[in-house]
Amino acid sequence: xxxxxxxxxxxxxxxxxxxxxxxxxxxxxxxxxxxxxxxxxxxxxxxxxxxxxxxxxxxxxxxxxxxxxxxxxxxxxxxxxxxxxxxxxxxxxxxxxxxxxxxxxxxxxxxxxxxxxxxxxxxxxxxxxxxxxxxxxxxxxxxxxxxxxxxxxxxxxxxxxxxxxxxxxxxxxxxxxxxxxxxxxxxxxxxxxxxxxxxxxxxxxxxxxxxxxxxxxxxxxxxxxxxxxxxxxxxxxxxxxxxxxxxxxxxxxxxxxxxxxxxxxxxxxxxxxxxxxxxxxxxxxxxxxxxxxxxxxxxxxxxxxxxxxxxxxxxxxxxxxxxxxxxxxxxxxxxxxxxxxxxxxxxxxxxxxxxxxxxxxxxxxxxxxxxxxxxxxxxxxxxxxxxxxxxxxxxxxxxxxxxxxxxxxxxxxxxxxxxxxxxxxxxxxx
Numbered sequence: 001x002x003x004x005x006x007x008x009x010x011x012x013x014x015x016x017x018x019x020x021x022x023x024x025x026x027x028x029x030x031x032x033x034x035x036x037x038x039x040x041x042x043x044x045x046x047x048x049x050x051x052x053x054x055x056x057x058x059x060x061x062x063x064x065x066x067x068x069x070x071x072x073x074x075x076x077x078x079x080x081x082x083x084x085x086x087x088x089x090x091x092x093x094x095x096x097x098x099x100x101x102x103x104x105x106x107x108x109x110x111x112x113x114x115x116x117x118x119x120x121x122x123x124x125x126x127x128x129x130x131x132x133x134x135x136x137x138x139x140x141x142x143x144x145x146x147x148x149x150x151x152x153x154x155x156x157x158x159x160x161x162x163x164x165x166x167x168x169x170x171x172x173x174x175x176x177x178x179x180x181x182x183x184x185x186x187x188x189x190x191x192x193x194x195x196x197x198x199x200x201x202x203x204x205x206x207x208x209x210x211x212x213x214x215x216x217x218x219x220x221x222x223x224x225x226x227x228x229x230x231x232x233x234x235x236x237x238x239x240x241x242x243x244x245x246x247x248x249x250x251x252x253x254x255x256x257x258x259x260x261x262x263x264x265x266x267x268x269x270x271x272x273x274x275x276x277x278x279x280x281x282x283x284x285x286x287x288x289x290x291x292x293x294x295x296x297x298x299x300x301x302x303x304x305x306x307x308x309x310x311x312x313x314x315x316x317x318x319x320x321x322x323x324x325x326x327x328x329x330x331x332x333x334x335x336x337x338x339x340x341x342x343x344x345x346x347x348x349x350x351x352x353x354x355x356x357x358x359x360x361x362x363x364x365x366x367x368x369x370x371x372x373x374x375x376x377x378x379x380x381x382x383x384x385x386x387x388x389x390x391x392x393x394x395x396x397x398x399x400x401x402x403x404x405x406x407x408x409x410x411x412x413x414x415x416x417x418x419x420x421x422x423x424x425x426x427x428x429x430x
Contacts, residue, residue, distance in 0.1 A: 003033045004040065005032070005035060005038065006021050006025070007043070007044050007045065009056060010049065013151060013194060021043060037067060044075045051334075061092055061093060073095075074094060076105060080097060081165040082335075084098055084121045094117075096120065099166060124164065125167050143406040147194065151170055153200075154168055159337055169200045170204050171200075171205050177214060178218055182221065182224075184224070185222045189408045190227075190381045191227055193229055199233045201214060219248060229251070235282070237257055246289035253290045255283070259298060262315070263306075283323075295323050299327070304344050304345050331351055375414075377411065377413070378393065378413060379392045381408050382407045383406075389411060395421055398423070399411070399423055
């Protein structure tokens with residue numbers, strides 16, 4: 001095998017894993033191609049957070065095998081860890097390597113012996129490897145690299161399969177993460193820090209450092225112009241971390257905290273570690289410190305046993321808080337989780353109806369937030385060949401005329417677009 005192609009599904013952490021695989025395979029002398037049709041080896045780095053994610057992977061396997069029957073398909077990632085035998089039985093799959101064996105893939109593919117359905121999966125909870133490379137084309141714009149600094153999760157939410165396919169929480173060493181930021185800052189204006197449970201960074205390392213301490217060091221020891229934190233669990237938005245984000249002009253004013261439900265009873269059944277009052281305290285604290293900040297949440301509809309009353313309770317809770325956007329997901333049974341075994345599954349049509357209602361609510365809140373930005377000047381990073389920009393507070397801005405990409409600029413907002421804002425003129429950076 002001489003040519004390879006890696007296709008990654010799912011979250012920012014998976015994207016970082018995929019980038020690391022590309023680097024490792026290239027280091028072995030293989031050539032990275034632009035598509036599966038040109039490759040001898042196709043590596044599918046999978047997601048399994050929903051049934052839809054699994055379906056997408058199976059469809060991709062069938063399509064690649066049909067279009068390139070001689071290509072060897074290696075399936076890795078979270079779906080491979082969860083259901084290796086299921087994947088190994090699919091036509092065209094040459095090898096399955098779970099997350100437990102992901103770092104060994106360059107060695108595994110060195111043996112080119114034909115073999116269908118070979119499986120390499122082990123105990124993910126004994127895995128201490130940390131695999132990640134910066135994803136330097138995050139969101140396809142090549143101006144906001146994604147740097148994974150944490151992997152795994154020690155929580156046991158009753159609906160979530162991720163701990164069982166990612167393993168225990170583990171952190172990138174501080175010096176390594178800082179060095180990566182320092183090198184990325186030579187090329188990029190904004191860097192996004194990510195992880196499976198980002199707020200737990202450092203808990204497994206000696207020395208007692210926490211995420212806020214690491215971010216301070218990144219600011220002190222690198223020239224990075226802007227850091228952005230991706231999703232952080234609500235109770236990990238400590239006063240220290242919120243204060244740092246609020247006080248530093250080099251950190252994006254963007255708080256994303258997964259909610260899942262605004263109903264106390266549903267949160268208890270989910271085994272979430274906070275109550276609605278705790279969550280509200282963190283969000284209101286963030287908004288008090290940063291009146292114009294972005295506030296986002298992940299919300300799930302149709303969790304087993306959820307009633308109309310509980311849904312309305314969750315909806316009212318969301319309505320009352322200053323969210324600027326929502327990521328609303330319909331509950332999907334994940335085999336191996338306690339929630340999937342519940343006898344009180346919500347009908348799918350009810351789940352979808354609730355999802356539609358909350359997405360409408362999220363759209364309305366986002367429109368209200370965007371309207372509040374009219375006439376203001378927002379610090380933004382130019383992306384997508386300079387035709388658009390992403391503001392400090394996570395709003396997409398259409399630029400006219402286009403500017404050079406990968407620059408931080410001040411943009412005066414003059415109008416609304418379908419899903420963002422438009423400028424009235426570009427001001428010099430202060």
